[in-house]
Amino acid sequence: MSVAATTAREVTTSSVATGKSRDRSVGSLAFLGALWFSLFFGVMVLVVLILDTAITGAPRFDGALITDYSSRVRPESTGFRAGILGSLWLMLFTALFAVPLGIAAALYLEEFSDGNRWWNRFIELNLQNLAAVPAIVYGLLAVAVMAFMGFQRTGIVLGGAIALALLILPVIIITTREAVRAVPQEIRQGSLALGATVWQTTWRQTLPSAVPGIATGTILGLSRAIGEAAPLIIVGLATGVRFDPEGLLSEITALPMQIFSLTSQSQEDFQTAASAAIVVLLVMILGLNALAIFIRNKFQRSW
Amino acid sequence: MSIKPATATAGAPSAADPSGFAAVHGEADRQLADVPPDPVMEAYKLNVYYGDFHAVHDVNLTFGKNEITALIGPSGCGKSTVLRCLNRMNDLVTGARVEGEVNYHGQNIYAKNVDPIAVRTHIGMVFQKPNPFPKSIYDNIAYGPRVTGMKVDDMDELVEQALRGAALWDEVKDKLKQSAYGLSGGQQQRLCIARTIATRPDVILMDEPCSALDPIATSRVEDLMLELRSDYTIIIVTHNMQQAARVSDRTAFFTARPDETTGNRTGLLVEFDQTRNIFSNPHDKRTEDYISGRFG
Numbered sequence: 001m002s003v004a005a006t007t008a009r010e011v012t013t014s015s016v017a018t019g020k021s022r023d024r025s026v027g028s029l030a031f032l033g034a035l036w037f038s039l040f041f042g043v044m045v046l047v048v049l050i051l052d053t054a055i056t057g058a059p060r061f062d063g064a065l066i067t068d069y070s071s072r073v074r075p076e077s078t079g080f081r082a083g084i085l086g087s088l089w090l091m092l093f094t095a096l097f098a099v100p101l102g103i104a105a106a107l108y109l110e111e112f113s114d115g116n117r118w119w120n121r122f123i124e125l126n127l128q129n130l131a132a133v134p135a136i137v138y139g140l141l142a143v144a145v146m147a148f149m150g151f152q153r154t155g156i157v158l159g160g161a162i163a164l165a166l167l168i169l170p171v172i173i174i175t176t177r178e179a180v181r182a183v184p185q186e187i188r189q190g191s192l193a194l195g196a197t198v199w200q201t202t203w204r205q206t207l208p209s210a211v212p213g214i215a216t217g218t219i220l221g222l223s224r225a226i227g228e229a230a231p232l233i234i235v236g237l238a239t240g241v242r243f244d245p246e247g248l249l250s251e252i253t254a255l256p257m258q259i260f261s262l263t264s265q266s267q268e269d270f271q272t273a274a275s276a277a278i279v280v281l282l283v284m285i286l287g288l289n290a291l292a293i294f295i296r297n298k299f300q301r302s303w
Numbered sequence: 304m305s306i307k308p309a310t311a312t313a314g315a316p317s318a319a320d321p322s323g324f325a326a327v328h329g330e331a332d333r334q335l336a337d338v339p340p341d342p343v344m345e346a347y348k349l350n351v352y353y354g355d356f357h358a359v360h361d362v363n364l365t366f367g368k369n370e371i372t373a374l375i376g377p378s379g380c381g382k383s384t385v386l387r388c389l390n391r392m393n394d395l396v397t398g399a400r401v402e403g404e405v406n407y408h409g410q411n412i413y414a415k416n417v418d419p420i421a422v423r424t425h426i427g428m429v430f431q432k433p434n435p436f437p438k439s440i441y442d443n444i445a446y447g448p449r450v451t452g453m454k455v456d457d458m459d460e461l462v463e464q465a466l467r468g469a470a471l472w473d474e475v476k477d478k479l480k481q482s483a484y485g486l487s488g489g490q491q492q493r494l495c496i497a498r499t500i501a502t503r504p505d506v507i508l509m510d511e512p513c514s515a516l517d518p519i520a521t522s523r524v525e526d527l528m529l530e531l532r533s534d535y536t537i538i539i540v541t542h543n544m545q546q547a548a549r550v551s552d553r554t555a556f557f558t559a560r561p562d563e564t565t566g567n568r569t570g571l572l573v574e575f576d577q578t579r580n581i582f583s584n585p586h587d588k589r590t591e592d593y594i595s596g597r598f599g
Contacts, residue, residue, distance in 0.1 A: 116397065186434035190495070193392060194447035194502055195424030204450065209437055 050282070057275030065276050069242040070258060075269035078262075080277050082241040086160075086252035087226055087284070089245045093161035094168065094225055099218055101165075102172030103207075109173070110180045111202045131170035138167040139234025146235075155236035158248045163231040168221035175217020179210040212299035216292045223288035227281060229256035255281050335552055335577050339367025343506055343536045344389060344426075348403035351384050351393065357562075358384050360571045361403075364555055366506070371528060371537045373547035373578065376557030377593065381570020382540045385557070386508050389538065390426035391419040407506075424451050427499035431511040433491035435483035435498075440466075440475050443483045443494055447502035461501060468534075469497035470527050489520025496527065500535070507531065509539040513546065525550050544594065547578065554581040556590045 068079025113120040142163030146154040183206050191201040232254050239261040241253040262274040344366040351359040359381035366372050374382040387393045388401055404411045412422045436443050444462045448455050455461050466472040471493045483494055492512060499507055513521040528537055528550050541547050547554050555575040559568035574590045585591045
């Protein structure tokens with residue numbers, strides 16, 4: 001054995017088998033501790049908040065909470081039937097308005113537009129900005145749209161749905177574009193090389209492959225919309241509605257609006273009812289998110 | 304005329320014949336005219352630009368009916384670009400511009416009144432990476448006829464014909480309704496060939512169709528090309544010189560010439576001849592260097 005080989009082995013042994021790990025030095029451990037603390041703090045605040053709300057609302061986890069209308073004279077049995085139904089109706093029409101528009105806009109931007117044109121770049125830039133616009137602005141926009149269409153009363157299903165649809169439109173467009181972009185270029189080329197048109201390729205190849213991504217993005221958008229109160233306040237949704245929604249033009253309220261109005265009441269029973277309603281709203285949102293996760297996992301495609 | 308199928312071993316190069324050309328073609332090779340007697344496609348003064356970048360310079364080529372033409376050359380020599388011009392797939396590249404003519408049965412496919420969609424139904428294309436659609440095997444084949452509005456009396460029969468034509472029927476006949484993604488890479492590529500012939504094209508373009516396949520799958524696709532030659536005109540881009548020698552009747556050798564000022568490499572056609580001449584008796588020094596492995 002040569003001298004060089006022996007030396008090399010000694011060097012290697014002593015420099016590797018040091019008996020300690022630099023990953024467990026004081027600095028590394030302190031940093032790890034800080035990360036853990038941040039995580040713990042963030043999660044704990046959320047857990048405490050939810051638990052506190054649930055405990056406060058616990059006495060009102062009864063049937064009347066979801067089957068009865070709101071009542072000012074009997075605070076101990078006030079219900080959120082109108083709000084829950086109103087929110088569900090709003091979600092339905094928000095999705096009906098926003099999903100086709102959003103998908104169409106995204107498909108135009110991804111599949112048809114020439115990204116080098118200034119107006120397409122201008123639209124793209126503004127889409128990013130729109131996603132960051134405060135929700136209340138969309139309420140104002142919806143009022144303007146309603147006035148433009150000649151409606152005097154704006155606190156109806158149509159007005160609320162327009163506000164929420166405008167609110168989640170940028171989210172749907174952005175997530176749809178991402179889902180569409182994830183479809184490999186080879187699939188489009190394969191289709192076009194067979195003599196399909198761009199439209200056929202989009203409709204029969206790209207869009208079906210992007211559906212899971214689009215559905216996930218849409219549901220996450222809706223779960224944001226269902227918790228919004230600010231744009232609905234601007235639109236002028238009432239809180240004391242005591243009838244079920246009947247159509248696009250029927251006056252409604254929404255769950256977050258009812259919660260908002262009850263929390264400003266002084267009676268203890270109203271506070272309890274509001275907490276219980278928050279739990280109902282959370283369950284609706286978590287349900288939507290769970291559906292999104294389910295769709296993503298079930299239909300996820302690996303190329 | 305009998306065609307001796309190429310096998311993986313037959314193309315092994317020997318000292319006397321580094322390309323392995325004679326080992327495959329030998330006496331079974333077809334007698335070809337110097338110039339394709341029955342040209343299906345013709346590129347005339349073809350120039351391609353991507354924005355300001357001059358990608359291909361003045362290419363003149365003639366593709367004969369029922370012949371296999373191979374386009375070979377080092378990376379960046381523009382051979383794939385030329386191939387994509389032949390069915391207007393370059394239209395889909397932003398900023399691409401084509402000058403000159405590509406004549407298909409005498410009709411310039413870059414003329415104003417030509418529909419690129421119609422061009423692609425006559426001139427099919429198989430890509431480098433197998434790209435089956437995320438559908439069943441059956442629907443992969445039926446897709447082309449459906450979107451092009453082809454009149455089909457019996458789709459089942461057409462699917463069977465296409466799969467038999469691509470030598471895939473026996474392997475997949477019991478799982479036509481299953482996803483094409485369950486097939487092996489070689490099977491997927493033959494499915495893509497079947498999908499292309501289902502639309503009854505005239506010309507099939509293949510862009511390095513075997514570069515993602517193992518040697519056995521490659522040899523099957525090569526056998527298939529030789530079978531398809533009796534019905535179709537095939538133009539193939541390949542990086543594999545043995546493959547060009549094994550399957551093609553004529554070979555076009557491209558190279559890249561750097562621009563003196565910008566350093567951008569422009570592709571140009573060096574030599575176009577019968578494959579046997581390109582591999583055994585090239586006229587151009589650059590072809591000889593490339594074939595013998597001295598460059599590229």
